[in-house]
Amino acid sequence: MEQSFVTVNQNIIDMEYAVRGPIPQRAEELKKQGMTIIPCNIGNPQALGQNPITFYRQVLSLVEEPSKIDRERKLNRLLKTNSHASEIFNNIDLISDYVIDLSENIISKIKMGAYSDSAGQLFIREAIAKYIDKRDEVNSGSLNSNPDNIFLTNGASEAVKYIIDMLIAEQNDGIMIPIPQYPLYSATIKKVGGIQVNYYLDEENGWIINKSMLENYLSSAKKAGVNVKAIVVINPGNPTGAIFNEETIMDIIKFAKDNNIAILADEVYQENLYGHKFVSFAKMLGKEDVTLFSIHSISKGFYGECGHRGGYIEVRNPPKVKRTDKNFMDILLKLATVNLCPNTVGQLLTYLMVSPPYEGTGPYRNFIEEKNKILIALQNKAEMIKQAFKQMDSVECFGRTGSLYLFPRLNKLPEGTTDFDYCMKLLENTGLCTVNGGGFGQKEGTNHLRIAFLAPMEVLEKVLPIWVDFHNKLLFMN
Numbered sequence: 295m296e297q298s299f300v301t302v303n304q305n306i307i308d309m310e311y312a313v314r315g316p317i318p319q320r321a322e323e324l325k326k327q328g329m330t331i332i333p334c335n336i337g338n339p340q341a342l343g344q345n346p347i348t349f350y351r352q353v354l355s356l357v358e359e360p361s362k363i364d365r366e367r368k369l370n371r372l373l374k375t376n377s378h379a380s381e382i383f384n385n386i387d388l389i390s391d392y393v394i395d396l397s398e399n400i401i402s403k404i405k406m407g408a409y410s411d412s413a414g415q416l417f418i419r420e421a422i423a424k425y426i427d428k429r430d431e432v433n434s435g436s437l438n439s440n441p442d443n444i445f446l447t448n449g450a451s452e453a454v455k456y457i458i459d460m461l462i463a464e465q466n467d468g469i470m471i472p473i474p475q476y477p478l479y480s481a482t483i484k485k486v487g488g489i490q491v492n493y494y495l496d497e498e499n500g501w502i503i504n505k506s507m508l509e510n511y512l513s514s515a516k517k518a519g520v521n522v523k524a525i526v527v528i529n530p531g532n533p534t535g536a537i538f539n540e541e542t543i544m545d546i547i548k549f550a551k552d553n554n555i556a557i558l559a560d561e562v563y564q565e566n567l568y569g570h571k572f573v574s575f576a577k578m579l580g581k582e583d584v585t586l587f588s589i590h591s592i593s594k595g596f597y598g599e600c601g602h603r604g605g606y607i608e609v610r611n612p613p614k615v616k617r618t619d620k621n622f623m624d625i626l627l628k629l630a631t632v633n634l635c636p637n638t639v640g641q642l643l644t645y646l647m648v649s650p651p652y653e654g655t656g657p658y659r660n661f662i663e664e665k666n667k668i669l670i671a672l673q674n675k676a677e678m679i680k681q682a683f684k685q686m687d688s689v690e691c692f693g694r695t696g697s698l699y700l701f702p703r704l705n706k707l708p709e710g711t712t713d714f715d716y717c718m719k720l721l722e723n724t725g726l727c728t729v730n731g732g733g734f735g736q737k738e739g740t741n742h743l744r745i746a747f748l749a750p751m752e753v754l755e756k757v758l759p760i761w762v763d764f765h766n767k768l769l770f771m772n
């Protein structure tokens with residue numbers, strides 16, 4: 295039978311997404327052949343053994359299966375009144391009254407199996423607005439976050455796609471993205487036929503950027519006929535792992551204001567600061583009349599609920615829309631309506647992310663212990679890997695450590711090879727799966743790799759000396 299042919303959108307054929315590209319694909323093949331692979335190519339905490347936060351999962355289980363609520367209540371009552379029963383249940387983790395009450399309250403507001411509002415449940419959007427105000431130390435007033443300008447999404451990825459879909463309207467519309475960048479941005483811009491305008495982060499100064507550098511990149515783009523609509527910032531960074539200082543954030547805001555472009559602030563790593571303080575773009579924006587899209591997610595932080603696909607976008611100063619009397623938020627809502635609604639489990643986890651148990655409640659102590667344990671372990675693992683870089687010939691790692699990644703520069707490689715060849719050899723020799731710098735974009739002539747610092751400590755303890763040895767031998771022999 296003759297095979298039929300179809301044409302496929304060329305933009306999709308041309309899209310690239312290195313995080314799941316040729317190196318991870320080779321890792322899959324090697325795994326099938328029996329090799330132990332350490333998947334450090336992706337920020338997927340629970341795939342690497344991180345336990346889910348008990349509080350989240352307890353609420354989730356009760357909300358998904360309400361018949362358990364009565365049972366848990368009766369059990370708690372029995373334990374309070376019957377000393378014999380409390381002896382039997384001594385070492386068993388019970389669900390606290392606080393969790394039971396909270397779950398019951400949630401059930402009264404959301405039907406998990408039903409479509410919700412396309413923007414997500416209102417009580418969750420209200421909780422997000424409160425969380426943002428608390429985080430940014432905003433008291434009531436005109437700077438409060440507005441629940442009507444918040445949309446829940448299936449992960450931050452969907453939020454990014456919504457905004458890029460909305461902004462790329464004409465053939466010469468472009469979006470500035472950092473280089474190196476998380477390839478969701480380049481791929482999404484490519485898919486909708488927009489123009490990617492690169493701005494290069496200053497590696498040796500800790501992966502920051504300033505206004506005059508941004509002006510230069512913008513003016514080159516304008517000369518090439520590009521109409522720049524927005525600038526993407528990722529803070530803390532992916533792949534760089536670096537954390538912006540307040541000066542950099544202010545410079546980006548001033549740049550956006552002077553040039554009338556929007557800011558898309560990807561802040562999905564806002565809990566991954568390891569002792570530094572998170573400063574949001576919304577906080578620094580204050581009263582400035584600049585359009586700001588801020589996105590957050592349940593996938594990272596200490597929660598790592600990647601598979602549950604939850605997140606949100608908050609819009610400040612929505613732009614006026616040309617050639618229509620419709621407003622920006624209504625058009626965004628229409629776009630979301632086409633997807634019916636974000637999944638309800640993701641919405642619920644987003645609610646829990648922004649409404650942690652407070653001091654004095656049943657789950658509080660355990661919640662804080664689990665959170666601290668995860669964040670401290672991440673910090674220790676990052677430090678351990680950075681120490682290993684110091685033992686490697688010609689490897690340098692810049693910037694304050696945030697997010698879940700390190701992005702060292704490989705200053706020397708065997709003649710005629712690139713970071714792609716290096717990462718492939720590293721995988722084949724040690725089982726360590728990383729992503730080469732080229733997958734994120736980098737200054738021409740430089741080589742890097744990205745490693746997620748999520749693998750268990752005991753695995754890193756074993757593999758890091760092997761990597762150091764591999765690296766130094768590779769450079770010595772060439």
Ligand SMILES: Cc1ncc(COP(=O)(O)O)c(C=O)c1O
Binds near residue numbers: 605
């Ligand atoms: C910078 C950045 N933005 C967005 C995302 C997507 O997150 P989500 O799982 O919420 O779609 C990721 C995922 O790794 C990321 O690193």
